[in-house]
Amino acid sequence: MTAAIPSAAIPPAAPMPGTRRARIAVFSGPTATIQNSEPLVTSNAARRKHGLPLLTSSDGEPLRRDIVRMQRLAAPVTVYVEAFSAHPLEADAAELYAAPDGWIGTDGEFRPERSGDGDTPVYEVTIGPEDGLFSLPYMARTRDGLAWDGDGMEALGPGERTRQTFYPDASRIFEEIDRFGLDADGVNNMLSSRGDFTFHRAAPSGGYLSGLPGDRRSDHGEGDIPPETRGEHFFSYSPPHLAHGPAKQTLARLTNVVQTTLDGGGYDGAIWLEGSPAVEETGYWLGLLIDTTVPISCNSAQRPHGALSADGDRNLVDSVDYIRSRIWADADGVDRVGSVLVIDEQIFTARDAQKADARPGGYVATGGHGGVIGTIGAPGDPMLTFWPAKAHTHLSEVNTRRLPAAVTGVTRVDGAVTTVEVPVKDASGALLEDAMPTVTIVKYARYGMDDFSDAAALQVEVTARIERSLQASPLSGFVLEGNAPFGRGDESQMAALRRAVAHGIPVVRTSRGNAEGMVPRVPGDVFVAGSTLTSTKARLLLMACLLRFGALPPAADPEHPTAEEWDAIREHVARYQAVFDTH
Template structure:
């Protein structure tokens, strides 16, 4: 794993200062790159920049106020733009989070992450890391070099949330734009504004001046109540997403299947609708053992109803409930590590 750095006090401390330091929460920041570690050519570049340029030591040093919230140390796990996150990266990161969560000298974990696939990683951690300790995923929409950059405050709020005992037992959390969202629910809904991440069911709470305020809690299964355990998972089966649209055809579905997909997420229109000209191919692929899971491409909330639009019972298909296509892919891949029974997979989609 990457080198560790610490943010603390000078060696010469009074007994009172030492006691105060010891009383602070111990928070580890795992850096993976992304815009929060990005840099632009000038302060005017808020949308044009290079991601994953700033190492974790400089990222932490840029927000010295973190030391007022917790004893913070950092590790550079990856240094990539998040659109390049593969299943292998997911598994490696989750295993590191799990290992840290088992340590008595760790009270909370923050993962800095690019925003493009942040919601997928947050959901994966929510499903696979068995801990009650806070896991907080954070990113930014503007690089640190930009005017009104949002990364420093986002990171400050993320550490505040990870350090707070009130954050325990709520699953993975995403903290951005002063809001605390569930890693299960939240999605990137706009690609240019700082309020980019929203949950269709509302945020869990807020962070104001380093203090957390909570309004609701997740009810779906997560972390310690999950049947998926990253310590027992070394690889994920291939699951791919094909998009529904006017004039759609079955080429993508067949190509993914030919390339080894074990399940296909149909990102359907409306209520996960499937075009008439695509249905025969999906039925044929299901007959060959490939799981077909209907999700919806709609933005802003809603869920796919079983046996509405398509006779799922007859076709032996699964519906993704309220999960968007990218999160449905994460859950389907994990489900396939345990079962290939469509009824059991449907149970999993309703419970998680």
Template sequence: MQKMRIAHVAGPNATITNAPPLVTSNKARAKAGLPLLTDDAGAPSRFDPLRAQRLAAPVEVFIAAYSAHPMEEDAADLYAPPDGYLDEAGHFAPVADGAHTKPVYRVTLDPADGLYPLPYMGLQADGSAWDSDGTSPFAPREKSRQPFFPDGQRLIEEIDRLGVDSTGIGNNVSNHAEISYFRVLPSAGYTKQGEVSGKDFFPYRPAHLNFSPPRSSLATATNDVQRIMDSADVDAMIWTQGSPRIEETSYWFSLLIDTVKPICANASQRYTGQISNDGPKNVADSVEWLTSGVWADEQGRNMLGAVMAQDQRVYAAREVVKVDARPGGYDAAGGHGGILGGAGGVAGSVLRYIPAMKHTWKSDLRLSQLPTHVPGHAGPVQIKDAEGWLLPDAIPKVAITKDSSYSEEGFDSDPDQEVDVIALIEKLPGFAPLCGLVSEGLNPYGKPASSARNAILRRAAFSGFPVVNVGRGNTEGFALAGGPFIAGSNLTAVKARILLMACILKFGMLPKAANPKAPTPAEVAAVMAALKPFQQVFDTH
């Protein structure tokens, strides 16, 4: 039977493909005559931490029998005889005698076996030890190593080679699926091949060399992922990205990617290789989830849209939110579902709920259904090229504003005091012909706390800006429709921003009133009519 063919797509700022600094071992420091790493009492550190590396040539080693677990020797009578015995000088004999008394297994380790945990022996070019990513604090890019993997190949290899499941079996990815590897806004780049940080790849470490993808990158991600999912050689996709950002991208994919194939997102709260790193387990759980087929309807189509498999839970992309920087630090926003099932637990992959909201091949906003042009602030804006791919310059700019109690400056509720929204109204169209606003107001109904804020947002709507109202925080209620505003359902402001960006690609900007402070009845009616398709999408996606 053919294995499922899963595309691993390496995204930006991804802790799940980020390794701790390669710190020079004490074996290398002693060999070079350098000061050793010490413990808090000043003594040399007890052990060299081992890092996954490759052998350059075969080597024969003797492994002490019964050393894999402290209770092995207690059950030694259950074991076959060892391969032989060593004397105190390390000489081998196939049978025990008066000198050869230490039982051992004799094995040849080969480079073809894969990675082995070994002490890190690297030194800097000047002969000093490596203590961090760079040659010195705040070293420039050309003097810093990259801790991120360039794609998913090393991550998957380490999972297969070094990871075991609860039954003691390894190869938790390759036993079940064939993986192909893609880089879409990746976290690491080949600088010697001309790739540039902040343009071709997007790391966050070293911290002073941090870059995040710009808004236009959503077009690149959409087009590349759609091409991947269109391929006849791909049955499913795993997307990896930074843990605070992945909730937005996975929801965007759920809205725009036109596919019946499953999309599963993974992140990690800890570096790969760090103590109790959660990333490898999340990836293995995604493979289990995808290969289980519990996501499929009777025709084999994905029923769930994009999901995120994290900490043995499977979340709908629409609802998943990061709430804390620790394993288990994800939740389902909205208070009305969002955890669809589980993966990687004792029960295997299970599906408990099917979302009612539209997604992927059902979405009204999927790439194939977007028009070529939409109304912009100053005229039609082209959003797709002749072949139907998104144009980077067309990705809308949607700003989030926040209002809270006791924010008015006086009793006159003067909208001109709302200088931040006024600046957005004036400045956004200058660099983003497609733009909108999300207003996070009172919980749960989304109304701004102040009358002045409400008035200036109303002015924004009659200036052509679609405006969405959402409740603050993780609201369990539903924002209410009213006035020239879109009700943001039970979405967080961050998720409402993603949905509004996609809606503007579908419907464009609103008609503008000649005087936004005092629109005519006809202008009000025109804006309200233009808002109806926005509201329908917000009610169903």
């Protein structure tokens, strides 16, 4: 929820800095369209040169304009640029221009003076590798001498015959935006003029299948990068048949990278890049787990980098401006907002944002009546209208600093449920990947019961997950996405989940959909009321609570708990409930 106090009543700690540069850590996350590009397709210039079939338009004619991609020159070259060719009305104001550098005659030769009526006025310029990227015809072909027509050497080919379109980190995308993006005054360098950036591969979308020598790294790591594996070291979604998503262990890994980096000090903020369907989840997680007083701004894109009207490029610039603006700072210069999504000229709290559609503008606010707390990128300065009332980052009760070294989990030994110590952090304070809890979402739907019985045994999915968790995941839980806004399931679901609680496995009740009301607490309940969180956000908060408080105390006989055992469970559930009420 948000506090309904206008930002004018809470001025930033410092005035809008205007020229102030920021030092920002940029983290690459999984399946990030914002770090994806369209396939590199061989140009017709190369196809003509090598006698390959030309790319044609729908009428069968060769493309009127060839494909160009951003590339570097290998050596200096002198080029002649036709005067008045940058805009259709340049020549209309020719009297305002200085004389051109010379003329290209009808014979193709350059002369400093005009020699005939057919000569073309030109500017002479020498450009080279030091000038950065230029849009040039893409001349590469496959090792078989054929044209590249997509990601792979053939459709649906194996990984070893398929190129990656995702970038390994954000450094190249920042360079391209800086080179080709223009501000309202027609000037580029929209990123380098605003800040200094370090790039970090927390859980990247692209990877080095062949490895990378340490002297070529741009992610501020040390040493060589050994050969990387899809689905373990990096996570992409294209081509679809080679797609891999991250596992729960990845969540611990990326948390450690972000926390360690920001602990290094000297950063004014952080930017997290991830795929548009899931950035809301990682953004919320970072707001819960990362102990920092600087802002975390998350970006995604609905269209790949380089595509027509690529939205991610603008979102990145806006994130930098958000961090520089300091509208997030309280009177002590400390972040009062927590993790946000800066997207489509809006500022969402990560807790309350959700992707609703695959288009720019396709995000909606969830979890009550707040969520969109400010605007950015549109005319006028960045501005907050509200600020969140929920705990976050340095205020979070479940951030990495407040997590214990170990908690109590539950497991089954010789048929009996017993407790076990679960290490959560190593000696350096880093999260242990093996400790990451398993939380399963159970969804309610009307007419879902197999028959008129309310027997818990009918919930075979819940029963199977209880047994699997007791065998393999001592920290585990359930989130019930129940009816709106009460967060209840049918009789058999509720009975099965109550049985899970008796085994030491906590359960959170949430409402289905984007509920505007709070899930009500039930007096004497052994379930956690999920506030206004969606089931996916509640799952993350429950995972964090398990790392903070451990499992519930199991009953000696989970099939027949005593009244005293239920009271002990309720006492432990209250600790969870306090966090769900405030985060």
